[in-house]
Amino acid sequence: MASESEPSAAVEDGVRRRDFINIAAVSFAGVGTVAVVLPLVNQMSPSADVLALSSTEIDISAIQTGQAIKTSWRKQPVFVRNLTTAEIDEANKVPLGSLRDAQTLAERTKPGKENWLITLGVCTHLGCVPLGAAEGENRGDFGGYFCPCHGSHYDTAARIRKGPAPTNLVVPPYEFTSDTVVTIG
Amino acid sequence: MSFPWANQYQPQQPLMKWLDEKLPLPRLVYNAIGSGYPVPRNLNYFWNFGVLAGAALVIQIVTGIVLAMHYAAHADVAFNSVEHIMRDVNAGWFIRYAHMNGASMFFIVVYLHIFRGLYYGSYKAPREMVWLLGVVIFLLMMATAFMGYVLPWGQMSFWGAQVITGFFSAIPGVGEPLRVWLLGGFAPDNAALNRFFSLHYLLPFVIAAVIILHIWALHIPGSSNPTGIEVKDEQDTVPFHPYYTAKDGFGLGVFLILFAALTFFTPNLLGHADNYIQANPLSTPAHIVPEWYFWPFYAILRAFTFNFLWIDAKLWGVIAMFAAIALLFFLPWLDSSPVKSSNYRPLYRKFFWVLVADVLLLGVCGKMPAEQPWVILSQIGSIYYFAHFLIILPIVSRIERPEPMPNSITEAVLAKHADDASAATA
Ligand code: HEM
Ligand code: FES
Numbered sequence: 183m184a185s186e187s188e189p190s191a192a193v194e195d196g197v198r199r200r201d202f203i204n205i206a207a208v209s210f211a212g213v214g215t216v217a218v219v220l221p222l223v224n225q226m227s228p229s230a231d232v233l234a235l236s237s238t239e240i241d242i243s244a245i246q247t248g249q250a251i252k253t254s255w256r257k258q259p260v261f262v263r264n265l266t267t268a269e270i271d272e273a274n275k276v277p278l279g280s281l282r283d284a285q286t287l288a289e290r291t292k293p294g295k296e297n298w299l300i301t302l303g304v305c306t307h308l309g310c311v312p313l314g315a316a317e318g319e320n321r322g323d324f325g326g327y328f329c330p331c332h333g334s335h336y337d338t339a340a341r342i343r344k345g346p347a348p349t350n351l352v353v354p355p356y357e358f359t360s361d362t363v364v365t366i367g
Numbered sequence: 368m369s370f371p372w373a374n375q376y377q378p379q380q381p382l383m384k385w386l387d388e389k390l391p392l393p394r395l396v397y398n399a400i401g402s403g404y405p406v407p408r409n410l411n412y413f414w415n416f417g418v419l420a421g422a423a424l425v426i427q428i429v430t431g432i433v434l435a436m437h438y439a440a441h442a443d444v445a446f447n448s449v450e451h452i453m454r455d456v457n458a459g460w461f462i463r464y465a466h467m468n469g470a471s472m473f474f475i476v477v478y479l480h481i482f483r484g485l486y487y488g489s490y491k492a493p494r495e496m497v498w499l500l501g502v503v504i505f506l507l508m509m510a511t512a513f514m515g516y517v518l519p520w521g522q523m524s525f526w527g528a529q530v531i532t533g534f535f536s537a538i539p540g541v542g543e544p545l546r547v548w549l550l551g552g553f554a555p556d557n558a559a560l561n562r563f564f565s566l567h568y569l570l571p572f573v574i575a576a577v578i579i580l581h582i583w584a585l586h587i588p589g590s591s592n593p594t595g596i597e598v599k600d601e602q603d604t605v606p607f608h609p610y611y612t613a614k615d616g617f618g619l620g621v622f623l624i625l626f627a628a629l630t631f632f633t634p635n636l637l638g639h640a641d642n643y644i645q646a647n648p649l650s651t652p653a654h655i656v657p658e659w660y661f662w663p664f665y666a667i668l669r670a671f672t673f674n675f676l677w678i679d680a681k682l683w684g685v686i687a688m689f690a691a692i693a694l695l696f697f698l699p700w701l702d703s704s705p706v707k708s709s710n711y712r713p714l715y716r717k718f719f720w721v722l723v724a725d726v727l728l729l730g731v732c733g734k735m736p737a738e739q740p741w742v743i744l745s746q747i748g749s750i751y752y753f754a755h756f757l758i759i760l761p762i763v764s765r766i767e768r769p770e771p772m773p774n775s776i777t778e779a780v781l782a783k784h785a786d787d788a789s790a791a792t793a
Contacts, residue, residue: 226562232552252649256553259649303649304554307681308533310526310651331530331655332669332737346672348679 232256237367239359242298250315252303255354255366259303261315261327261340262364269325269338270296276337283349287339290353300364301340301351305329312336312351327351370589372601374402399586405604406611407592409780413487414590414611415618416480421578422619423473426626428571430466431515438518440564442557445520446645464634465626470512471637472626474660477505486719488595488707493588495699500581502695504574509661511570514563516658517555521642526655528555528563534668537682554648594779595707596772603776654736662733663726664688666745667752669737687749694756701756704764706772714767718759725751 238255242262245251250263265273273287291298303311307329313319314327314336322328323344324337334345341350356366376397378384387394397403437456439448452459481501484490490498513531517524532549536542551558589598598604605611629636637659641652657665671683678686709716725748732745773779 226548226551228547228552229558232556232558254649257556257648258554308530309536309554310530310655311649330653331651332672346669346680346684348681 237365240364240366241362242364243362247297249317252311252315255302259311260354260366261299261301261303261351263299263301263315265297265299265338272325273337273339273341276341282342285339285341285350290339290341290350292358295358298364299338299340300356300366301353303327304352305331305334305347306342306349306351307332307334307345307347369398369403369586370405370598370601370604372604373398373405374606376401376403399582400612401608402606404586404589404607405598405601406590406607407598407603407776408605408610409592409594409776410590410611410614411593412614412618413479413483413593415615416476416483418615419476419618419622420473420480422622423469423476424571424574424578426469427466427473428575430462430469431568431571433462434466435568438564440518440561442520442560442646445518445560449519461630464630467638468626468629468634470515470658471660472622472629473508474512476622477508478660481505482723485722486709487591487593488702488704488709489591490699491702491707492699494585494591496584497581498699499696500577500584502692504577504581505695506692507570507574507577511567511574512658512660514567514570516642517560517563518567519642520560520646522644522646522652523639523642523655525555525646525648526651527657528559530655531657532559534685534688537685539682555646556648591707592776593708593710594773594776595711596774596776596779599775656734659730659734662731663729664691664733666729666733666741667691667749669733670742670745670749672742687753691749691752694753698756702760702764704767704769706769711770711772712767713770714763715760718755718763722752722755725755 236256238253238260240251240253240260240262242251242264245262245264247264248266248269250261253260253262270287278284278286287296287299290301303315305312308331310329310331312327312329312334314321320328320330322335324335326336326338326340326343328335329345329347332346334347335343336347336351337343339350340353342348354366356364359365376387376394378387378393383393386392434452437448437452437459439445449463452463454460456462484498484501513527517528528550532546532555535549536546538545547553549559550556551562589604591597639656639658644652656662665688668684668688671680671687704712704715706712709719729745729748729752732741732748735741773782
């Protein structure tokens with residue numbers, strides 16, 4: 183009979199039936215737990231409607247040289263700034279080695295459109311909206327943007343120059359759909 | 368555990384006898400906070416704050432559940448629903464002001480409770496576990512209060528949420544995805560508001576559970592006392608009820624008077640006016656400040672204005688802020704002096720008061736804008752804070768010569784009585 187031969191068979195190859203059942207049961211419970219925990223963790227990630235807001239069209243025809251506007255993309259503020267020639271020159275004059283987060287203005291804009299500086303209006307320190315996009319606001323020591331929360335100064339290429347922020351203002355993914363319309367996202 | 372001379376629970380009525388056999392809940396209460404719990408006879412009013420913290424938690428839960436009946440956790444209407452509570456709901460203004468100021472009162476008594484522990488050495492063996500659980504409660508309270516402050520969806524709510532969740536983005540690599548996961552979006556919005564409400568409702572009950580563990584751990588060695596000398600025999604203790612129920616009852620009365628004064632006469636004293644402006648994701652208030660109970664930690668966060676070693680300023684600030692609290696977990700092992708009470712520790716006693724002054728200084732720095740002289744003061748204050756725990760305390764506990772101590776609690780009490788009596792007759 184099979185059941186009678188079992189104990190001796192188990193001793194021979196060193197594996198007991200009970201060990202196998204234990205390991206199988208615990209592994210199965212483990213896989214089951216993971217299968218339940220994953221959706222419980224993942225439900226916290228941005229939902230489909232939040233992700234659906236991920237592209238925005240902006241008409242930039244009304245922005246005069248030297249002016250900027252604030253708009254919003256994925257519920258985050260975006261700065262669109264039409265740089266003056268003086269501001270462009272100033273940004274290009276800065277030696278790259280002196281920058282905390284070394285990038286040229288050209289790397290931060292589109293070819294032939296160096297005057298259009300488009301960045302998130304989210305300070306890379308702890309996320310305040312820097313000043314400088316609206317008329318008359320403090321643009322900081324380097325003429326770009328100034329974050330009042332903990333005093334970060336950004337230059338005319340929105341690069342971090344002074345204060346606690348670790349990196350430059352983020353350039354979101356965008357494209358010129360025409361000369362006057364930009365699609366962000 | 369309890370002392371062998373503790374009073375025994377003896378139910379008299381048949382109903383209580385029946386209950387004691389089926390579910391000895393009255394026995395548990397009797398042994399925990401009734402006549403069956405012997406307590407040192409010499410506790411002073413600093414031993415009231417634990418009970419007061421418990422009362423504050425009950426007040427938060429009761430007012431909170433009522434607020435939740437009228438509040439709507441949706442970014443479009445949350446702000447207006449709080450205004451609706453303030454203007455339309457019957458006595459809504461009272462309940463909300465009680466909840467707002469209840470949070471402040473809760474932190475006031477908990478801070479006093481913590482500093483009581485620091486002064487009288489309550490964190491030392493055999494009560495390390497009591498202290499560790501206390502630090503856990505403190506962390507949970509901070510998380511609860513932070514999420515509660517987001518709920519009214521005012522300007523400070525929104526920008527507080529933005530800045531605090533921004534801490535996580537300082538973590539290299541996983542930081543930004545982690546932040547997006549926590550918020551359920553790229554900036555605080557409906558998803559964040561809803562989950563904060565859910566957790567704000569949950570955490571106070573978790574706190575209640577940890578408080579039960581805290582008291583369980585406390586009742587194994589029993590309460591400490593102002594001399595720091597352990598109980599030796601029956602003479603040293605009195606039953607909790609009626610002696611300390613009466614003393615705590617008096618303290619509770621004083622607490623409620625102060626609480627009522629704050630709630631009725633200056634309900635917005637400790638709040639920030641900007642939180643009566645609805646959240647605007649496109650405009651940051653000129654000066655973001657957290658609630659007063661976070662100021663010292665906020666000052667430590669902002670003290671790092673420069674990169675140091677290979678870690679950037681932002682990450683340093685976040686590490687330092689969390690370390691300032693995490694340090695408390697190690698306190699029982701940083702202080703090696705066998706003497707508990709500062710009453711007999713001439714050197715530690717002085718540094719204790721310097722630490723109190725330092726935390727107050729950091730508090731002021733955390734409130735002020737990030738400008739000089741506050742930046743340099745918060746840097747000095749932060750260095751001192753860490754130096755106190757990591758350098759001064761270990762050294763002091765080795766070199767200090769404690770003052771002579773009485774042999775027992777009873778001897779200390781009787782000596783004090785003799786002094787008082789001779790002073791009275793003189
Ligand atoms: C540890 C205990 C608690 C603390 C420290 C705490 C703290 C806070 C704080 C600081 C606020 C913001 C007040 C304001 O500025 O308006 C708040 C709001 C709120 N809390 Fe709590 N809370 C606690 C327990 C609870 C509980 C148990 C509930 C519900 C079951 C609750 C429900 C609410 C609601 C609905 C609001 C939004 C209404 C308002 O802003 O007044 N809270 N809480
Ligand atoms: S958030 Fe901008 S400097 Fe801190």
